[in-house]
Amino acid sequence: RKEVEQDPGPFNVPEGATVAFNCTYSNSASQSFFWYRQDCRKEPKLLMSVYSSGNEDGRFTAQLNRASQYISLLIRDSKLSDSATYLCAVRENTDKLIFGTGTRLQVFP
């Protein structure tokens, strides 16, 4: 079993839709969690950290469920510009981040 798993998608959604991605992790000692966005042929860019209490940034909401060992990302009112690959990343007890394979989102008009 991979340390961090994501559904690769693609998720094809119309503009204005709400879409959610989950990411599961295997190490219960994991300490920090992040969502990154990666556009085609570009580097990953930090979208948001994920806090235990959940956090929101505009149309984006991140949640952490430690009991079930997953994090989620909810995107409301999807825009065409949200089309990208969304990578989850987990930090265990060292500084390195372990990334999932990414979930591809395609928003269509």
Place this chain on the structure above:
Amino acid sequence: GAGVSQSPRYKVAKRGQDVALRCDPISGHVSLFWYQQALGQGPEFLTYFQNEAQLDKSGLPSDRFFAERPEGSVSTLKIQRTQQEDSAVYLCASSSGQIYGYTFGSGTRLTVV
């Protein structure tokens, strides 16, 4: 600098050739990381430095891969006797601390022919 800078942006190497990839992290960032990303996959960890100390090299796929950061700033990832399976994007990232995410450079796209 303002961001993480990597060079070259693209590199085509003949099989068996040695290559060197450079990473210049954000000024003052103590931690520096190298990742390998194959097409359609997430970044895979290669190695990690804190200042000049290489704290974890567990992700280096073979002894043909070597990384250094001699003065605690610029880092070089060297691949000896390149093979076709080394073709990937090599990403460098730096971080100022454990609670923060990384900032990635634009990557070096290596193609071995």
